[in-house]
Amino acid sequence: MIDLIAALQTLVLGAVLIWSARVKLFSRRAAAAANRSALVRLLGQDRALPAYRLLGGVELTLGGLLLLPPVLRIEAVAATVLAVGFLGYLTYARRAAPASSCGCLSARAAPVSGRSLARAGLLVTAGALAGLATGGWLPALAGRPVAGAAVLLAELAAVVALSPELDSAWLLPLRRLRARLTHPLRGGSGVPLLATVQQLQLSDAYRQVAPLLRSDVREHWDDGEWRFVGHAARYQGRLVTAVFAVPLIDREPDAVRVAVVDDATGHTLLSLAGTPPAAGPRLSVVPA
Template sequence: MLQLLAALQPLLVGVVLIWSARVKLLDRGAAEQARRSALGTLVGEERAVPAYRLLGGVELLLGIVLVLPPASVAEPVAAAGLAAGFVGYLWYARRAAPGSSCGCLSAKVTPVTGRSIGRAGLLVLAGLVGAAAGGVHWLPALLDGPVGAVGLLLAEAAVLVALSPEFDSAWLLPLRRLRVRLTSPLRGGSGVPLLASVQQLQLSGAYRQVAALLTSDVRDHWLEEPWRMVCYSARYQGRPATAVFAVPAEEMAPERVRVAVVDDSTGATLVSLAGERAYAA
């Protein structure tokens, strides 16, 4: 398995380099991307675009060499060296030009983050592991164990995509939207946000009539559809008590807020208030 993993690394790194070169050499926004990157700070604004194009040419050449036969140990070593250069550049960009665009795998403006640096570090590791294959080309290894080889490549590609902010719009944002649809954070599960319920009960007549009894902030809360129950510590005629408010969880209706003040020692209801009418025990 380790030998298979090592043999596949030149293919993985080569494809990543070719993709990156495509952005730098062919994308319409490449020149603007170069100007937004830290290259202007590093080599000067007038040389940023030529340097960006030159880097794309190096990536394309090395990527093709890695993918096509024959294979040699020097190829993944060179790729590891180039990726190490990426790590250094990205570190410099994050420190010297905060907010500058990465310019790595997409012409989309993407600030340099720890994920970008981690991705470059992973490519360094992939190049070094690939050198351990001893010059074995990836194609025979792929044909000898296609299922395992494809599985390894897909797993590594998934890690690279996860470390690439450029691709967040393709997978991370849809995943977040799906989670919102499935969990419905404004109802059920965690329920209506507590702050919304507290704001509603503070507008109610029930709250105004017992506010002088309250001695704490919100102490506990839970959902009992269609209500959110909100509890406060209170004192009633010198006795410790708990004020339990029932707040509509699915609508804004302060006039429907109810409250019961319960004696902490006996559990007896001391005051019950529904709407604007109060009943004392």
């Protein structure tokens, strides 16, 4: 099985590199993507776009070589080196320019996150495995089509799941489907979501963070005597989620609390508590 997996890595790497090159070379939003990336901080405004295009050319060339016969070990080594470079760049971007966008597999703005780093690590592993291959991906796939297809689907699904910039293609449709299937106007507690929204919109916590909000209710869930309601928001230039905690028993708006959570890091940037009910979690003010 390890021989099959190793042989298929050139196909995975080639497909990912060509897809990434497509964004950098042919997208109409490539210039905007380059300007949002950490390349601006690393190389300067004038060099960011040429470097972005050059990287796309390298990815397209190497991706094509990986997909086409003959199988050369040097191609797997080059792919591994490139993946290590991606990992180093993303680590730098997350630390030195946390507001920058990855610009990897889509021109859509998406901050560098732990998922982006995990994807780069997956590509490094794929490159190392490709170096162990003794044959090409086409004979391996033809010899064991069912197992090969399963491996490919699993790896490509992992790449997509670890790519925040691709969420709009699969994650948001899944959320919409869940909303249609679960009838979000009524929560599991039997309290209508509309009643919860009305309560939180009358609260002081909502009034304080309302200028930050960028969406209607995106998700909600019940936990014990509390209902948590999430809104997309922007705080100090960061993409965040405003999570409101609304008691299901206490109907007073002053009992509503809110926490502003950074989407990229998961850290709580701001927490505001109203007048607490008799029981439940307490949120204290945390300076940003």
